[in-house]
Amino acid sequence: MERRQRKRRSPLWAKIMVVFGAILMVAGGGAFVAGKVAQDKVNEAVGQDDLLGEGARSEHEVDLHGPLNYLLVGSDQRVNSTKPGLADTIIVLHIPEGMDRAFLVSIPRDTWLEIDCNGNVYYSKINASYTCGGTDRGASFKSLSEAVHGLTGLTFDGGAIVDFEGFANVVGVIGTVELCLEKTITSIHTGKTFEKGCARYGKDDALDIVRQRYQYADGDYARQRMQQQFIKNLLREAIAQGYVTDVTKVGDLLAAVGQSLTVDTNGIDPVDLAYALRGISPESMTMVRVPSDVGTVGDQSVINLIEPDAQGLWDAIAADEMDAWAPANPEYINTGKAPK
Template sequence: MSQQTPRIRTRKPAPTARTKMTTGGKIGLTLLAVLVAAAVAVAAVLGWFVTRVSTSYEGNTETLTEAFPEEETRPAERQDNAQNILLLGSDTRGAIDEGTLDGPQDSRSDTMMVMHLPADRDGIYFTSIMRDSWVDIPGFGEAKINAAMAYGGLPLTVQVVEGLIGTRIDEVVVIDFEGFKDLTNALGGVTVTNTVAFEANGHNFPAGDIKLNGEEALDFVRARKNFADGDYQRVRNQQAYMKAVVKQMISSETLTNPTRLIAMVDAISPYLAVTEGVTTEYIVQTAASLRNVRTSDLYFMTAPTTGVGTSADGQSIILLDPEGMAQLREAFETDTLAEYYAAHN
């Protein structure tokens, strides 16, 4: 019986980590590499975008270095996280160009709003102060509030406003109305809800929702003599425009369009003058704190008045309501503008 040659079985070497790699694993690594590359690309683009916006804003915007009154004349600093930003609008372009807003001005502020950011950041409250409101201006006696700019520049204007609301103004933003035109066009137009039909400079503004281009927006916010109640309707129109602009700015159509965002900053920054604290970083941080705010969380009101009167020297003036102002002042001081708004609007 012949012997069978034994079979010799060869063993394959144990697979190494590399030989164990499956096709799926290779795809996974490739996908990861692509994602990492994409993330780096996005970060680079985002970094460029932030730098581009910052350069435009800080390069074109005037900084107000002495906008606040002497410390001893001011209300105490707040102990909460609420903020008050004074917004001033003017038809006088030269004031911003000359960089002299800190001192007395020949021009007067045409629009005055206090933007209140509550500590909980659940909304934004805009309070308009009528430009012809009759107030006591320290060192000058009684006069229209918009005369404070002519008498003592921004420091005196801030002092008067702080006296009215009983709390500090944290920052100041001054904008020339001409900037509204370019900003509106950069946003692709804004749609406002117009409550009173009127015509101005050849533009027709019917009642209802209307879309404005830059030239139309400028006439819309400037018009005053077109209305029976004059500046009252002008203030309402300015508030309607502000609401429309903010709505357009926070829309997904704008926030997801870097080109439009850059155009918006390029358009408005040459017409701005801001206090030193309003840096790009401050704007980004403030915007982040307001990330849950929607259009329905914007609240507009006007400092309470009792109507139109005449001063001793024959000027047509707006009379502030003492009792109503006391209630408004308390709401500012205690950060309860939400309750005040609900009770009065």
């Protein structure tokens, strides 16, 4: 599909999706594109690839009036690494018709399902499907997208992946981000202790915090809440520091993402897509937990879907009925606080 040409007059205000760190995280980080030269810089800075598997890609032409579904993945793989990575964060981003709000649905990385890994079919955790591509990020994403499609039945209008360096570097540009911890934790990666309550953290500590899960009673669900909180707060900070209005700052943001971010916009110019998403704010984002609970397979802990609740969620996304589904299912809406 050929990319659509932009014919708007400059200056143009575009929203750049900041697929952030330790979750993906993705959020509209706002920015600014003035004219053709700036547009080219955006398109050159953000890596583009054919990420979605054949079954996972939407067959219809992308409509920038919505609804839209995107698959967002955060990987622990470092740039130019010779080792395969894992998908630490898997998010289905649903944007309803109207393009002024968003639902971020976190799929637990330990979700148990059947995986087709290059013709070898077996049961495993969903994040293992990412390793089927080896060190090729595009191939890894394709494999994961097919696994997500098999689990949910959903197809996607595009996708994005950010790896380890991107997780930290976006925060590095912003400076610090506020995170509110449910409890005092000690990192299993660095041994550093982080106190319960709200504080501002730099890029290394923020990345460390959002990667933790073993210290919480509900494990990966707590990490999902922290990752989703991170997305909102990072976007708020970007707005507060003028990344929505100051065209001179976009270069710093793009340089921070660099090789770490790869997108598949399904033939749509990334700047056009960003502009179409300009109405989404932190307050218009709803964070969703997939209906699921913890189980075991042998000696390993896994996540199993709760049916028919999970199927109801997938159906609501496919039919663009999340505005009705969310208030009818409050137990699956993440508020940023631990469930009682």
